[in-house]
Amino acid sequence: MAKRIDVSGLSAYYGAHKAIDDISMTVEPRSVTAFIGPSGCGKSTFLRTLNRMHEVTPGGRVEGKVMLDDENLYGSHVDPVAVRRTVGMVFQRPNPFPTMSIFDNVAAGLRLNGKYKKSQLNEIVERSLKGANLWNEVKDRLNKPGSGLSGGQQQRLCIARAIAVEPDVLLMDEPCSALDPISTLAIEDLIGELKERFTIVIVTHNMQQAARVSDRTAFFNLAAVGQPGKLIELDDTERIFSNPSVQATEDYISGRFG
Amino acid sequence: MSHAIQDRPVQTAVRHDPLRHARLPRWSPLAIAAGSIAAGVGLGLAAGWHSRIQWGLLAALFFVLGTYAVTAKVEGSRQAKDRVATSLVWVCFILAVIPLLSLAWVTISKGLETLDPYFLSHSMNGVLDAEVGGGIYHALLGTIEQVLLATLIAAPIGLLTAVYLVEYGRGKLAQAVTFFVDVMTGVPSIVAGLFILATWNLMLGFGPSGFAGAMALAILMMPVVVRSTEEMLKLVPNELREASLALGVPKWRTILKVVLPTAIGGITTGVMLAVARITGETAPVLLLVFGTKLINENPFEGAQASLPLYVYEQYAVGTDAAISRAWAAALVLIAFVMILNLVARGIARWKAPKTGR
Numbered sequence: 001m002a003k004r005i006d007v008s009g010l011s012a013y014y015g016a017h018k019a020i021d022d023i024s025m026t027v028e029p030r031s032v033t034a035f036i037g038p039s040g041c042g043k044s045t046f047l048r049t050l051n052r053m054h055e056v057t058p059g060g061r062v063e064g065k066v067m068l069d070d071e072n073l074y075g076s077h078v079d080p081v082a083v084r085r086t087v088g089m090v091f092q093r094p095n096p097f098p099t100m101s102i103f104d105n106v107a108a109g110l111r112l113n114g115k116y117k118k119s120q121l122n123e124i125v126e127r128s129l130k131g132a133n134l135w136n137e138v139k140d141r142l143n144k145p146g147s148g149l150s151g152g153q154q155q156r157l158c159i160a161r162a163i164a165v166e167p168d169v170l171l172m173d174e175p176c177s178a179l180d181p182i183s184t185l186a187i188e189d190l191i192g193e194l195k196e197r198f199t200i201v202i203v204t205h206n207m208q209q210a211a212r213v214s215d216r217t218a219f220f221n222l223a224a225v226g227q228p229g230k231l232i233e234l235d236d237t238e239r240i241f242s243n244p245s246v247q248a249t250e251d252y253i254s255g256r257f258g
Numbered sequence: 259m260s261h262a263i264q265d266r267p268v269q270t271a272v273r274h275d276p277l278r279h280a281r282l283p284r285w286s287p288l289a290i291a292a293g294s295i296a297a298g299v300g301l302g303l304a305a306g307w308h309s310r311i312q313w314g315l316l317a318a319l320f321f322v323l324g325t326y327a328v329t330a331k332v333e334g335s336r337q338a339k340d341r342v343a344t345s346l347v348w349v350c351f352i353l354a355v356i357p358l359l360s361l362a363w364v365t366i367s368k369g370l371e372t373l374d375p376y377f378l379s380h381s382m383n384g385v386l387d388a389e390v391g392g393g394i395y396h397a398l399l400g401t402i403e404q405v406l407l408a409t410l411i412a413a414p415i416g417l418l419t420a421v422y423l424v425e426y427g428r429g430k431l432a433q434a435v436t437f438f439v440d441v442m443t444g445v446p447s448i449v450a451g452l453f454i455l456a457t458w459n460l461m462l463g464f465g466p467s468g469f470a471g472a473m474a475l476a477i478l479m480m481p482v483v484v485r486s487t488e489e490m491l492k493l494v495p496n497e498l499r500e501a502s503l504a505l506g507v508p509k510w511r512t513i514l515k516v517v518l519p520t521a522i523g524g525i526t527t528g529v530m531l532a533v534a535r536i537t538g539e540t541a542p543v544l545l546l547v548f549g550t551k552l553i554n555e556n557p558f559e560g561a562q563a564s565l566p567l568y569v570y571e572q573y574a575v576g577t578d579a580a581i582s583r584a585w586a587a588a589l590v591l592i593a594f595v596m597i598l599n600l601v602a603r604g605i606a607r608w609k610a611p612k613t614g615r
Contacts, residue, residue, distance in 0.1 A: 053504055058428065085506030095497040099519040109505035112515055158501070165505055 002029035002199040003069045003086075003168040005050060010064030011228070012042070012049050014057065019045045021228035023064075025218060027169075032191060032200045034210035034237065037220030038252070042229025043203045046220070047171050050201065051087035052080040068168070085113065088167035092174040094154035096146035096161070103142040105157055109165040124164055132160035133190050152183025159190065163198070170194060172202040176209065188213050207253060211241050219249045280332050287345070290328060294320030314356075318349045362592075369589025372582045378590070381563075382551035388577040394587050396553040397568035400468055401594070403557040404547065404564060405537050407472035408479055413529050415476075416483025423484070424491040425513055442481040450477040451542030459546070466548035468557030471564070474542035479532045486528025490521040523606035530602030534595045540566040565591045 005027040012020045020042035027033045035043040048054040049062050052073060066073040073083050096105045106125045110116050116124070125142070129135040134156040138149070146157050155175060162170060172191075176184040191213045194200060204210050210217050218234040233246045244250050298317025307313065325345040330338035377393040385392035419439070423432055454474040458464050494517050502512040518525070543549075548561035549571060565587055572584035 051504065053500065056500065056503055081506055081508050083506075084504055088506075089504035091497060091501065091504075093497060095495070095501045097498060097501070097516055097520070099516075108502070108515075109507065112502070112505065112507040112511050161501075161505065 002197065004029045004067075005169060005199065005201075006065075006067040007050075008065045008067070010046070010049060010062065010066060012045050012054055013059070013061040013063075015059035015061075018228040020049075020220075021230050023231045025231060025234050027199060027201055028216065029199045030195055030197075031215040032195050032202060032213050033216045033218060033234075034214035035201065035203045035218050035220060036205070036207060036210050036252075037229070037232075038222070039205075040225070040229070041220040041222045043220050044173050045229070047173055047201060047203050048089075050169070050171055051089055052083045053089060055080065085109075085165055086167055087169040087171060088162040088165060089171045090155070090159050090162050090173065090175050093178050094151055094158050096149075096154050096157050098145065098147050100146060101143045102138050102146045102149070102157060105146040106160045106164050108161060113165070125160075128160040128164035129157075131163050131194070132156045133186060133193075134160055150183070152179045152186060155179060155183065155187060156190065159187070159194075163194070167198065169199040169201065172200065174203050174205060177205060184209070207241075211237060217241070219244070219246070219252065221248055221252070279334060282329060282332055286328065287325065287341075290324045291321055294318075294324050318353070321345055322349060365585065365589050365592060368582070368585035370586075372586035373589060377583075377586055381553045383553070385551070387575045387580055390579045390582075392583060394565065394568055394583075394590060396550065397563040397565045397587065398590065398594075399553065399555065400547065400557075400562035400564040401537060401566075401591075403555075404468045404472045404475060404543070404562070405533055407469060407557060408475035408536055409529070409533055411472065411476035412479035412483055412532070416480045416529075416532075417487055417525070419480075419484045420487035420491055421513060421518075423488055425509070425517070439481045439484045442477070443485065445478070445481075446541075447474070447478055447539050448541040448545070450474045451545040453477065454542065455545050465559075466546055466561045467559055468547055468554075468562040471543045471547035471562070472557065474546055475536040475539060478539065478542070479536045482532035482535060483529055486531065487521075487525050490524035490528060491517060493524070494520045519609075523609040526605045526609065527602045530598050530605075534598050537595050537598070538566050538591060540570055543567045544570070565594070 007026070008024045010020070010023045011018060023046060035047065037043050045054060048057075050066060050073075052062075054060045054062055062074060064074070068083075068086065072078070073087075096102075097108060100108060103125055104111070106128050107116075107121050110121065110124060126135060126139075129138065134153060137153060138157075146154065149157060155178070159170075159175070176187050179187065188209065191200060191202065195215075202210075202213065214237045216234060217237040217240040219232045219240065220229050221232045222229040232248055233240070233244065235245070239245075240249060241253060244253065250256075295317045297320050298313045298315075301316060302313035322342060322345050326338050326342045329341045333341075376391075378398065379395050380391075380393035381396035382392040383396075419435065423435060427435065451471075451474045454470055454477070458470050458473065459466070464470065498516055498520060499512055502516045503509065507515070543564045544567055547564055547567065549567045550561040550563050554560050554562045569584045569587045569591065572580040572587065575581075
């Protein structure tokens with residue numbers, strides 16, 4: 001199911017402000033691609049253009065092409081709602097729906113999109129929670145509110161919710177930045193398992209994390225505050241962290257920057 | 259040497275308060291309050307003021323000034339300011355509560371004289387003004403029907419308007435709607451009544467009815483519902499909307515299944531408070547529902563009664579029996595609004611997003 005993402009000439013705007021400028025890259029299927037770079041360089045904005053969440057922000061606008069295998073996400077007859085079913089997203093702060101139980105949270109994407117039998121839902125919810133390594137911790141309290149879980153559990157609940165709709169690509173926007181090291185480790189292990197089935201793109205500020213979980217790493221940078229962010233280079237993670245081809249990447253990774 | 263001194267500007271030493279200082283005993287605010295009440299009453303008696311309110315205001319003034327003087331003397335000026343702020347809060351709280359309690363007390367004590375099951379279950383049919391007896395069944399029925407109809411009209415329109423303003427509204431139209439909602443909040447109830455009178459009754463030629471009154475009440479209710487719902491919807495974190503959209507849920511379903519359920523407690527409270535507000539309206543009811551002594555169960559045909567209007571009519575009659583009926587009806591009206599409020603709070607608590615483990 002995992003699909004290749006092929007971005008060409010993509011720029012994103014907030015009103016008149018250009019946030020990212022002319023980005024082209026390829027994200028391989030069944031791999032983890034990490035985006036690193038200083039704050040404000042447009043990593044998250046770029047991530048949000050990959051499932052058309054950017055245009056949800058008032059004034060958000062995108063130019064360029066994002067090919068998912070052979071379909072342009074920004075083609076003229078493409079439904080953004082359908083795109084988001086194909087390209088799932090996990091956010092920085094865990095955001096389970098407060099009115100719903102753990103079960104309902106995981107089933108939300110399915111229930112809100114169509115009709116499923118109770119037995120089908122049970123099966124998908126169990127499979128998703130197991131996929132998110134959360135099943136053993138919550139199987140006895142599926143009817144309790146999701147907001148009662150710890151932060152790390154909530155984030156895994158959000159991952160379970162995202163993979164329950166069986167997307168082709170999973171986007172993660174700093175999924176561990178609000179979590180402690182143990183929960184972070186749990187989620188990093190999970191990412192390693194999920195890449196067998198999904199194409200994963202993860203934004204992170206933690207370079208060790210990028211080095212640990214990703215196969216490929218993209219470094220973003222911006223010339224100055226207020227300037228649009230640019231893709232500096234994209235390469236195998238090993239190469240980026242040992243022998244990057246651009247000086248700015250090396251400066252950033254070795255901490256000589258900003 | 260002198261050169262070196264010039265180089266280093268003289269530093270002002272930063273003063274630190276000692277960690278320990280004299281403190282007033284814990285009972286001192288009470289003592290100051292007792293003292294100032296005694297002083298207020300004493301001075302009031304000495305000056306021959308008749309009004310207890312003047313005594314009370316004098317005592318309040320003494321309390322604030324006395325607190326400041328005593329604390330400044332013993333504890334220092336920062337603590338004195340702190341205590342004055344506290345005492346002002348207390349004085350204002352008491353000033354606000356006294357009229358409220360006295361209103362409740364007077365209404366309850368006078369209302370209970372006449373209030374009994376007979377009063378609640380009978381109309382004024384055939385009861386003479388000076389005669390004891392009669393009841394408010396017709397008025398209670400009228401109020402419930404009119405308020406229900408008004409809510410059925412105003413709540414959906416107000417709710418959808420608020421959803422439009424928060425979730426969809428951008429640009430000129432949304433600004434215009436917000437502006438006119440604000441203007442409508444300030445429309446006097448008699449104007450709303452006259453508007454319906456002019457259009458529904460005079461232009462379209464309908465007679466007085468509960469429904470006509472309900473339309474005027476709906477006009478008064480709508481802006482309150484829009485405003486409160488709008489505030490509640492704004493409180494729903496954007497992250498929840500994004501989480502739902504990112505699952506591939508269409509926007510309308512996101513609003514229906516995620517945003518509204520999250521805010522439903524607050525929305526219900528807002529609607530109930532709006533209902534409470536219109537329940538006590540007299541002017542539009544006087545113009546449009548007209549009032550009657552008889553039971554009229556049909557709100558769409560013929561004059562009806564209503565509780566505030568009943569209170570007004572009975573008071574205008576002026577006989578002892580009628581005024582007693584007016585107090586009892588006022589008590590029922592207050593109780594009705596209070597029950598609505600309690601129901602609203604119950605629903606809000608029941609529906610609020612759960613955080614428990």
